[in-house]
Amino acid sequence: MRKTILDLQEMAAQGEKIAMLTCYDSSFARVLEAQGIDAILIGDSLGMVVQGHDSPLPVTLDEIIYHTQCVCRGSKRAFILADMPFGTSQVSPQETFKNAARLIQAGAQMVKIEGGAAMCETVKFLVQGGIPVCAHIGLTPQSVNQLGGFKVQGRAADQAQSLIDSARLLEQSGASLLLIEAVPQPLADQLCEVVSIPTIGIGASPNCSGQVLVIYDMLGLGAYIPPRFVKAFIKETGSIEEAVKLYVDEVKASLFPAPEHCYK
Numbered sequence: 470m471r472k473t474i475l476d477l478q479e480m481a482a483q484g485e486k487i488a489m490l491t492c493y494d495s496s497f498a499r500v501l502e503a504q505g506i507d508a509i510l511i512g513d514s515l516g517m518v519v520q521g522h523d524s525p526l527p528v529t530l531d532e533i534i535y536h537t538q539c540v541c542r543g544s545k546r547a548f549i550l551a552d553m554p555f556g557t558s559q560v561s562p563q564e565t566f567k568n569a570a571r572l573i574q575a576g577a578q579m580v581k582i583e584g585g586a587a588m589c590e591t592v593k594f595l596v597q598g599g600i601p602v603c604a605h606i607g608l609t610p611q612s613v614n615q616l617g618g619f620k621v622q623g624r625a626a627d628q629a630q631s632l633i634d635s636a637r638l639l640e641q642s643g644a645s646l647l648l649i650e651a652v653p654q655p656l657a658d659q660l661c662e663v664v665s666i667p668t669i670g671i672g673a674s675p676n677c678s679g680q681v682l683v684i685y686d687m688l689g690l691g692a693y694i695p696p697r698f699v700k701a702f703i704k705e706t707g708s709i710e711e712a713v714k715l716y717v718d719e720v721k722a723s724l725f726p727a728p729e730h731c732y733k
């Protein structure tokens with residue numbers, strides 16, 4: 470049986486860590502599931518790691534739909550969430566709903582939307598229409614041009630406060646998962662404290678309810694200098710299966726992320 474958002478909430482309530490990885494095709498989905506992954510994200514990182522672009526911005530809705538269908542064919546048990554690519558959620562709530570519905574029809578159980586408090590109205594509209602939402606805050610790669618690069622966020626006090634306010638408001642608007650990317654660990658810990666929904670960290674904190682990494686990064690295949698939060702699990706293992714198993718084991722045991730993968 471496929472995991473549901475209720476299973477993820479129960480895991481978080483029981484203190485069992487959620488192990489999530491990105492994935493874009495059915496063969497990797499089968500490997501991930503065989504090694505006990507809890508959740509799979511069809512991320513728009515596919516623009517960088519699959520398509521070879523230098524940002525996720527060129528990724529289209531049709532491409533995420535295609536990769537979601539591929540992943541779903543290889544997966545039977547993992548919780549599936551899919552990214553709303555650039556330009557598909559920065560429109561009216563009604564237009565966003567139509568776009569998100571196509572991802573749900575492709576097999577996703579939840580959509581992930583980047584952005585803070587400005588996305589609350591949209592989150593509310595989607596949730597009221599039956600589409601669960603994962604809100605993604607901190608480093609939001611779709612805003613790379615505004616942020617001036619893929620940089621750690623929330624170092625300044627006003628930025629940190631705005632992230633805390635956003636987390637609270639997004640939960641109040643109905644988001645059922647909060648993904649926190651590239652913020653200093655003390656701020657990530659605060660963000661985990663102010664919400665009661667499960668939190669998924671990437672460059673955040675071991676205290677999040679779960680962790681996510683880009684699969685190609687943890688297999689040491691990224692064509693870019695890996696960010697601090699990446700651990701190339703394949704280097705300690707030698708096979709893809711064992712690398713994924715080690716990732717799952719280390720997330721479950723709160724051994725990953727270690728201090729060297731977090732921002733101070």
Ligand code: KIV
Binds near residue numbers: 491682
């Ligand atoms: O697109 C993606 O893979 C993501 C993760 C980095 C969280 O959003």
